[in-house]
Amino acid sequence: MPDGALPVLDVKNLKTVFHTRSGDIHAVNSVSFDLRPGELLGVVGESGSGKSVTMMSLIGLLPSPPAEVREGQVMLGDQDLLKIGEERLRAIRGRDVGFVFQDPMTSLNPVFTVGFQIMEPLRRHMGMDKKRARKRAVELLELVGIPDAERRLKDFPHQFSGGMRQRVMIAIALACDPKVLIADEPTTALDVTIQAQIIELVKDLREKLGMAIIWITHDLGVIAGIADRVMVMYGGQVAEHGPVREVFANPAHPYTRALLKTVPKLREPRAEKLRVIEGQPPMLGAHPAACPFRARCAHAFDRCARENPARRLIGKGHDVACHWDHRTGEPT
Structure with a gap:
């Protein structure tokens, strides 16, 4: 990652609400972060x-209604993704931002071949013709x-295994050489061996292509091995954020400390x-008027x-x- 590089993605004060019969659900509350070229940001939490x-709010993937992105700014380069039309946003989703979902079987269309689904965004x-798109798909x-x-x-x-389907989803997400790849728990449904293969694949692709990546997971071990920075979320907001080594070595939020204590250790009895x-x-x-973790x-x-x-x-x-x-172990 270039030192001092300008963010490829800059999110400020993002707020998302779901309107339900029982009232509003404040799912994302004043979330801010940025992402620089070639960087991997890990996002963790229960x-x-x-x-x-939060990540689906950035690129308009939530159904509206009931979801409403009520406030914020999402700058991809010089464009605010919250202020452009749906047609323009759809083009950006296919070209500038790739998204890998947790379950590839429900993300891939079962009635179309894998080749068709890779070639479609191309x-x-x-603007590729069929011959060029096919070559690129291979x-x-x-x-x-x-x-x-x-x-x-x-x-x-x-006709593909779970791990191979996830590889196909990554291929689709990478088809147009996106600036940002968002991976939403891409290894959760896979066995441990396949998980390790997918993680190694993403690390290799990051080095080869230099793209910025957001990796969403509940697995702190994965983040420790692949991320530059980590953002710990709780109650729809950011509890702690910083360089992954610093946060894991010196966790400052009681929630981060509690999360790290839940990780099994090989040398424990x-x-x-x-x-x-x-x-x-x-x-x-x-809307949160108090610390969400206080209970x-x-x-x-x-004060909490x-x-x-x-x-x-x-x-x-x-x-x-x-x-x-x-x-200090004392109130601030």
Whole structure:
């Protein structure tokens, strides 16, 4: 990643609400982050913390209604993705931003061949004729490690294994050489061996193509091995953010510390029980006016119930949203 490079993606104060019969659900609350060329940003947190909704909000993938991106700015280069029309946004989704979903079987269309699904964005967004698109599709399948690529263009998704389907999804996402690749838990449904292969594949592609990547996961071990920075989300907002080594070595937010303690360690006694975070994630039915983690936090005090903490800088590129100072063990 070039030092001091301008962000390829810059998100400020993003807020997303779901309108339901029971009232509004405040799913994303004032989320801000940026992404530089060639960088990999890991996004972690429990289910329901707002990771996927945040990323789908960026490029208009949420159904409206019930979803509404109520506020914010999403700059991709010099374009604010929240202010351009649907037609323009659709073109950007296919060309400038690639998205790899968690379950490839539900993302791939079962009635079209894999070749057709790879060639479609090439013809629509890159203006290729059928012959050029087919040649490029073969190259993409070879790039993601699918053997006998030319023959497999004629196969349907059900004729591929789970790991191979995920490779096909990556090939589709890479078809138009996007500036940003968003991978939403791309290895969750795969066995451990295939997970490792997909992770190695993405690392190789990142080095070859120099694209910026957002990797959404609940697996802290994966992020430790591949990310430059990590963004920890809780209750629809950013709890902590910074260089991955710094955050993992010196976690400042009680939630980050609790998450890291849940990771099993190889040298622990076999009789040692797995650690859990006691309590339940917050209900997001009201705009947060207090710290969302306070009910599960051993360090919570009166101010936590009165005021939602703002993110504050505690080191180079390292910030935290907490009223408790992990260095002194006292309120800030």
